[in-house]
Amino acid sequence: MKIQEMLEMLPNRVRQMHGYVPGLQKNxxxxxxxxxxxxxxxxSPAVFQALKDLADPGKTALEKYPSPRSHELRQAIETTLGLDTGTVLVGNGSDEILAMLFRGLMDPGDTFVMPDPTYSLYPVLAEIAGLKYSTVPLKQDFRIDFAGLLKAAQDSNSPARVAIMAMPNAPTGLDESTDDLERFILDFPGWVILDEAYAPFGEKSFMQLAGSRFANLICTSTFSKAWSLAGMRVGWMAAHPALIDEIDKIRDSYNLSRAAQMAARAAILDVxxxxxxxxxxxxxxxxxxxxxxxxxxxxxxxxxxxxxxxxxxxxxxxxxxxxxxxxxxxxxxxxxxxxxxxxxxxxxxxxxxxxxxxxxxxxxxxxxx
Missing domain, CATH: 3.90.1150.10 (Aspartate Aminotransferase, domain 1)
Structure with missing residues (x-):
């Protein structure tokens, strides 16, 4: 068979989708x-010291697999950020975390809601997972229309099970008020994902509330921005330990290299x-x-x-x-x-x-x- 005939056997959702388009990369x-x-x-200089240790055969056995669950890194994130034990799961960038959530929280054909515009990866992940989504335009002042999101979640043919948004939002850079966010999390009849990739440059974070005060709240973040580790690809999510255990079932085995684990742990500990x-x-x-x-x-x-x-x-x-x-x-x-x-x-x-x-x-x- 010719390659074109083989390609026609691919799922329609893959053939018809558009991949994520990053900013122009000219390093x-x-x-x-x-x-x-x-x-x-x-x-942090501590990162470079960790990488030196990585290159020392006396300190690091590169011929061995890394920790499958990145236990020491997860523990370091929980300790540094004041999170309860068992509330963190790490991934190959927050993009992998988001992909796991899209697969783990919803079945193909399910619906989620999000503001528009927000992080442009979300629709791509939806297409990969066979999900549907409803978008709600930002208000005239670029604030998120939380009432509109609640209405969209109820109006869809199948009620939305997830709401997701970058917080602060991207590409606007705007943060939302604590009161508006808390009210929305309480009122939304499903999971709320706050993508806090940029939160360390703002004035607040909901990370400590994920899974504790709000059982339906999931917060994600990344080492790429605030810890200068974009080249290492490390991210994490914080949620209730019971949800962490469920999402951990679909994590790829050994999803973080030893280098990524060591670098990220050194970075997070240098407060x-x-x-x-x-x-x-x-x-x-x-x-x-x-x-x-x-x-x-x-x-x-x-x-x-x-x-x-x-x-x-x-x-x-x-x-x-x-x-x-x-x-x-x-x-x-x-x-x-x-x-x-x-x-x-x-x-x-x-x-x-x-x-x-x-x-x-x-x-x-x-x-x-």
């Missing part, structure tokens, strides 16, 4: 990469490094926002390591032009063609020097008043 030292919300600083890093990111964020506003941009208040800014002329044409002109100058940022944000640009937070480089480039690109 060249001459390029200022501000399009993937990576941390601009190297990880002072993470706090200092977050403060540096917040300072650079304030510097960028101020500079953008002086140049006519309108910035959505951000609780993340990125800023979503409306271009001065408020139209998609200028947004695309600025995006292209910055790329010509070896500065990569993110442009989305989604209707709600097509006149906006998303800029990841770098060092203060890097933020000044962006602002200087904008002075070259923007028309003189």
């Amino acid at each position: 060249d030292s001459s390029i200022l990469k501000l399009n993937s919300n990576e941390n601009p600083y190297p990880p 002072s490094w993470q706090k200092e890093n977050a403060e540096k990111i917040k300072a650079s964020r304030a510097r960028l926002v101020s500079g953008l506003q002086q140049r006519g941009f309108q910035c959505i208040p951000s609780s993340t390591n990125f800023v979503l800014a409306r271009v001065p002329e408020g139209n998609p044409e200028q947004a695309r032009k600025i995006h292209q002109e910055l790329e010509k100058r070896n500065i990569l940022i993110r442009y989305f063609s989604l209707p709600r944000v097509q006149e906006y640009l998303r800029i990841s937070i770098g060092t203060e020097k890097q933020m000044d480089q962006v602002l200087t480039a904008l002075d070259e690109i923007l028309p003189v008043p």
Whole structure:
């Protein structure tokens, strides 16, 4: 049989789906990469010491399998974040955690709800798992419409069993009020997943409440952003221990390498490094926002390591032009063609020097008043 005939035997959901599209990846030292919300600083020195130990045959047996359940890393996360024993499950990036949740919380054909826009991986995971979803547009001020999500969950042909959202949201960077979130978690008749990838750059987290105060709450997070370990691919979820045990059944065996486990454990235990890093990111964020506003941009208040800014002329044409002109100058940022944000640009937070480089480039690109 020819390959085309073989491909036609694939499930329709796979053939018809579109894969996740990440930001342009050009890891060249001459390029200022501000399009993937990576941390601009190297990880904690403790991480590098752990990797040195990894390379020492006297300390690490690389010929042996790593811990199948990443016990020491899970324990370190629970201890550092003040979580109860047995409430954490780790994965190969939070993307694997989310994929496990989509498979473990719902059957093919089930429905979930989410705001729009939010993290663009969720629809991809839905298609992979054969799930349906309803989206609820953000309000005019880009806040999440919680009443709309509740209504959508009830209006669907099969009541939604899961609600998911990035918190703070992406690509807006907005955090929601504690009262609104708590009310929604209490009112929603199913599982609520808060994807807290960016929470360490904000002012609050619901992680300690997952599975304790709220039995239906699941919080996920990642080492990629706040711990500078995007290259290691480590994430986790916090939930009730009973749910952790159920989701653990569908985890791939040995899903985290020994290197990833050792690096992440060293990172999470260096609490002072993470706090200092977050403060540096917040300072650079304030510097960028101020500079953008002086140049006519309108910035959505951000609780993340990125800023979503409306271009001065408020139209998609200028947004695309600025995006292209910055790329010509070896500065990569993110442009989305989604209707709600097509006149906006998303800029990841770098060092203060890097933020000044962006602002200087904008002075070259923007028309003189």
